[in-house]
Amino acid sequence: MDYAATTPIEPRVFDAMLPYFNDDFGNPSSIHRWGQKAEAAVENSREIIAQGLGCLPAEVIFTSCGSESDNLALRGAAFAARQSRAANHILISPVEHPAISKTAQSLQKYHGFCVEEIPVDPFGLVDPVDVEALIRPDTALVSIIMANNEIGSINSIREIGEVCRNQGIPFHTDAVQAAAYLPLNVDNLNVDLLSIGAHKFYGPKGIGALYVRTGTEIIATQTGGSQETGLRAGTLNVPYIVGLGEAFRLAQVEREARVNHVKPLRDHLISSILETIPASYLTGHPTQRLPNHASFVFDKVDGNMLLIKLDAAGFAVSSGSACKTGNPEPSGVLLSIGLPHDLALGSLRVTLGSSTSFQDIEAMLQIVPELILQERILASKQPFNDNNERN
Numbered sequence: 001m002d003y004a005a006t007t008p009i010e011p012r013v014f015d016a017m018l019p020y021f022n023d024d025f026g027n028p029s030s031i032h033r034w035g036q037k038a039e040a041a042v043e044n045s046r047e048i049i050a051q052g053l054g055c056l057p058a059e060v061i062f063t064s065c066g067s068e069s070d071n072l073a074l075r076g077a078a079f080a081a082r083q084s085r086a087a088n089h090i091l092i093s094p095v096e097h098p099a100i101s102k103t104a105q106s107l108q109k110y111h112g113f114c115v116e117e118i119p120v121d122p123f124g125l126v127d128p129v130d131v132e133a134l135i136r137p138d139t140a141l142v143s144i145i146m147a148n149n150e151i152g153s154i155n156s157i158r159e160i161g162e163v164c165r166n167q168g169i170p171f172h173t174d175a176v177q178a179a180a181y182l183p184l185n186v187d188n189l190n191v192d193l194l195s196i197g198a199h200k201f202y203g204p205k206g207i208g209a210l211y212v213r214t215g216t217e218i219i220a221t222q223t224g225g226s227q228e229t230g231l232r233a234g235t236l237n238v239p240y241i242v243g244l245g246e247a248f249r250l251a252q253v254e255r256e257a258r259v260n261h262v263k264p265l266r267d268h269l270i271s272s273i274l275e276t277i278p279a280s281y282l283t284g285h286p287t288q289r290l291p292n293h294a295s296f297v298f299d300k301v302d303g304n305m306l307l308i309k310l311d312a313a314g315f316a317v318s319s320g321s322a323c324k325t326g327n328p329e330p331s332g333v334l335l336s337i338g339l340p341h342d343l344a345l346g347s348l349r350v351t352l353g354s355s356t357s358f359q360d361i362e363a364m365l366q367i368v369p370e371l372i373l374q375e376r377i378l379a380s381k382q383p384f385n386d387n388n389e390r391n
């Protein structure tokens with residue numbers, strides 16, 4: 001129940017990849033027939049992805065993962081905008097994945113860009129009006145996450161993109177978490193740059209892609225050979241690119257069935273948790289959220305202890321806080337949506353997928369209320385996290 005962290009490789013995806021590890025192992029840059037066969041497989045995958053995104057195949061750049069796509073988009077567009085029009089300002093949201101937020105921080109710290117965060121509402125959503133107000137003539141690019149990995153909320157990317165388009169500012173969206181369930185037509189979304197990563201939609205780990213709209217100013221950050229129209233050097237990972245293509249194709253053709261499988265289970269989980277557990281709250285938007293995503297905070301509960309106890313009981317789930325030796329830090333996403341420090345420490349994320357059954361949900365509902373009660377009895381006997389001075 002942690003499909004937002006990663007997913008297994010779909011058997012059809014695995015089968016499609018296999019020949020390219022040995023029989024058809026050529027380098028797609030080679031002129032001979034082994035090279036040509038590998039190149040054909042890569043170009044077929046590029047076409048499948050382009051079809052799903054509603055773009056030209058030449059606008060799809062293969063990368064090693066979602067994080068690399070985010071890095072290439074941010075660094076590549078920021079450096080290009082500085083070069084061509086002395087732009088120095090980057091707009092992001094406070095609920096970005098670290099692949100965006102840490103990259104923006106790095107551009108600020110080591111390259112002198114000025115990074116500004118657009119505020120979010122209590123659901124973690126960006127208001128397009130705020131984007132319009134904060135865009136400046138020297139804004140290099142705007143980057144806003146499409147569907148949030150921690151709280152599931154889905155931003156109004158189309159409307160934000162329209163604002164950026166009208167101002168002539170490049171717009172990137174991190175669609176790594178969104179790609180499993182949401183249509184990603186880049187023209188409908190008004191985006192210039194869009195990141196995906198295969199392992200969030202039943203493809204292999206370690207492969208991703210960046211959509212780059214024709215005409216978008218961007219420079220390479222990984223230099224070397226002339227692969228990927230010079231935008232990303234390195235011999236292409238043919239089997240994984242084939243896997244990415246097949247996984248993306250299946251995500252399009254099976255979208256409705258996948259949504260119909262997870263959404264009723266997710267809805268049942270959310271309503272039951274909120275009904276049976278006092279002082280429990282849904283984080284993220286109640287309806288404008290990923291169909292497989294449930295996320296909560298519980299008052300007077302240590303989220304990390306809850307995870308450990310659920311793991312012991314056989315449930316794989318996640319929380320928003322990174323456990324740092326006796327001094328847990330709540331997630332920045334949960335703080336930025338306005339949750340108090342201690343409440344944010346009691347977070348739980350349950351994300352469903354292909355293997356999740358109604359029985360799994362029922363089994364979890366049998367155990368979570370009792371674990372939370374135990375945690376609260378413990379908490380009432382100890383000062384919460386020895387951390388009260390920080391409240």
Ligand SMILES: *Cc1c(COP(=O)(O)O)cnc(C)c1O
Pocket residue numbers: 004065066067068070097099145147148149174175176177197198199200206207208
């Ligand atoms: C998983 C994830 C990433 C990182 O993708 P990797 O392929 O694991 O590097 C980036 N953004 C979001 C929203 C994600 O969920």
